[in-house]
Amino acid sequence: MPLENVPVFEVTDLRKSFRDLEVLKGISTTVQNRETVSVIGPSGGGKSTFLRCLNLLEEATSGSIRFEGKEVTGPLSVKEKALYRQRIGMVFQNYNVFPHLTVLDNITLAPTLEKKIPKEQAVQRAYELLERIGLDDKAKEYPTRLSGGQKQRLAIIRALAMDPDVLLYDEPTSALDPEMVKEVLTLIQELTEQGMTTIIVTHEMQFARAISDRVLFIDNGILVEEGVPEQIFGDPVQERTKEFLAKML
Amino acid sequence: MLNAILRIWNKYGFVYLNGLLGTLRLSAVTVFFATILGTVLAVFKLSKSRTANVLVDAYVEVIRGTPVLLQIYFFWLLLPKAIGFELSDTQSIIIAMVVNASAYVCEIIRAEIQAVDIGQREAAFSLGLTPVHTFFRITLPQAVKNILPALGNEFINMIKQTSLASVFFVQELTTAYRTVQSTTFLSIPSLMISGMIYLVVTFTLTRFLGLFERRLRSNAP
């Protein structure tokens, strides 16, 4: 369970290099419990790498990540890594639903396998989640039958089924046809309103402005500016933020 | 010509059928053991151990870079000396072919496993699946869909390749031709019979494999 007064993430001077290329050049920020944080910035700036470092899909080169008060950047065993990731849901740009499993099995696989939740209980929970997004009638089908928007919403509830303390989204609507963007954004917004701690990388500026408690602008591996959405979008301090927003809006 | 073929078939049909049996048995046994050995090799190749990687690479390079016939001679000459007891010609040929095919099987398995979208693995990791569960529940099942048809092709290749066993007069289809040819002296008709049987078998298997592949793709995408 997340502790109310301990930050979910405390990131200090996070650096990441791929060979000679330094992609994150010392990022420091804190994410509080129940907070919704948007990450914006130009392509190649390191937004995805930042998210991937948080759930250890990438190993930080240096710096520290504390999750609920505990350091996670040190050497962790395979088991510890898996346990850590169970508490952090991640949603990817291209859904990554499992094509060889039914919609239902996509959701129940991780809870039954890793949390040892009894099958019946996991199935019941899966149906509750499916009902919530109106896909309970598709439970026994394979995800290839689903539209992009349905796949992405499936990916989101698949992550939710693990009862994570925080959800990370990496451009969850960038691969979607325009008419499906709304259904996905609506679900994300509902979840944030119910108190799910959220970090979302997005190019949907209106949406970021509407749902965020705080916005991070990352460019060229640097956290150039962060603040409440009114400030970042309405009155940005840094030149680079202004330039970027001028291009986006 | 057709007459000669029919005459030979009537008289020596059983030789060919025995030969066909030998060919199928050789191929099946070879593919079976090559699949086991090839899987083990692929596991080493996909492991993080550098030594294992280099060794498997070398193995695959040597096997794929030299002719099968040479490998067959090599094992036929070397094995009895190396292990200190006699092996039948059939046994040393099977071992040579298993070694040969395992390199190809290893490559098939490695390639298909690596071809599974990396996003699948990352999604599994991000749900908190352990690497072992990720491999057996996510990566492998998706790779198997492509591995099985490729192994089927390997089996068809093997049916043709076992003709090399005729060098040592091991019972199989090409040896059947040699047997019949040496008693009838009708070289071309007796050769054509073997050829036709090969063709019928590989043609049938190819069709069958095509069907199987379509089945694999349609049920669960």
Ligand SMILES: Nc1ncnc2c1ncn2[C@@H]1O[C@H](COP(=O)(O)OP(=O)(O)OP(=O)(O)O)[C@@H](O)[C@H]1O
């Ligand atoms: N595995 C990797 N190996 C080498 N370079 C990488 C790797 N992953 C990312 N990079 C590089 O790191 C830089 C930052 O990439 P990243 O994907 O984090 O940017 P981004 O801000 O998410 O961009 P986008 O908006 O296009 O998704 C890019 O220059 C990219 O080419």
Ligand SMILES: [Mg+2]
């Ligand atoms: Mg990105």
